[in-house]
Amino acid sequence: MVTHTFEMGADQVRPRFQILNQAGDCRTLLGLCSGNAPDEPLWLEPRQDEVLASTSALSLLPTKKFTIELPKAKHAATDFVVPLTYELNGSVSGIRTRLNSVLSEKVPEFMETLKKDPVVSIKYSDRFICSPWNTIILSGILGFFAKDTIESIEIRTLFKNPDARHPSYANHDWTRSEFLKTMLTIWMKEILGTRPDVILSTDKKDVPHDRNFELTLASGDQYICNFTHGMGHWTRDYSQRINFKFNLEAPTDTQCTAMMDICRTAKIKSSTNETTLISIYKSISQGTKAA
DSSP: EEEOOOOSSSSEEEEEEEEEEEEEOEEEEEEEOOSSSSOOGHHHHHHHHEEEESSSSSOOOOOOOOOOOOOSSSSSSEEEEESSSSOEEEGGHHHHHHHHHHHHOHHEEEEEEHSSSOEEEEEEEEEOOOOOOHHHHHHHHHHHHHOTTTOEEEEEOOOOOOSSSSOOOSSSSSSSSSHHHHHHHHHHHHHHSSSSSSEEESSGGGGGOOOOOEEEESSSSSEEEEEEEEEGGGEEEESSSOOOEEEEEEHHHHHHHHHHHHHOOOOEEEESOEEEEEEEEBOSSSSSOOO
């Protein structure tokens, strides 16, 4: 399949892009944009004042061909894939223990590697670590990787404008960026014993949504653990009758106490019956440290 893109104009129908499949069929996406034409870096972004339509009636337009070299692979083929459906369901406080049991059974080779060559650094990027609930679940997963040998933790997430609703539950997002950054920092330091570097952005382009745990081992080797659905695969067990209300603008010590109460009493369960995957592979972007 070949894809061709075109720059948009104003007040006229222009092709956004054309796709030519192996059978030679051409499909064109057309756009009509009112007002000024979008700036060059933004012309592929959707606009509220634009009408889109697709057609197979147009032939492939004249284009200039150029070659782009494929980037070198940053990692080898996936070494292990671990499916999860309900295996982590249970008490919030026991997340790391259950994850340890699952990986010990499914990928003993990887677990043996971590015993001999422990994790010293973790980086995690996810656009939806914005609520106390997801922060708690993430700390359980990080707690599995972050042993006594951990030296640094980096968490990158997105701060979005709050919803119109008044946030009042633990699964609602923090309404102010300073609360999000402060609570992520304080909570992870409290649970993991290591102060994380929390990087917030308001532009989703700056936050890779790969949901990868990038693990650097003591030897310098690096592994990637990808969680297909991130922390959003798990929700609270609604069969429990517990207080899930949360004041997201309370003083930080009050919020920490409320989060501790949730850890002690709440249970998690899969949000759907859909299987999520943990894909584990060794990075080849960096070599090992010299002995």
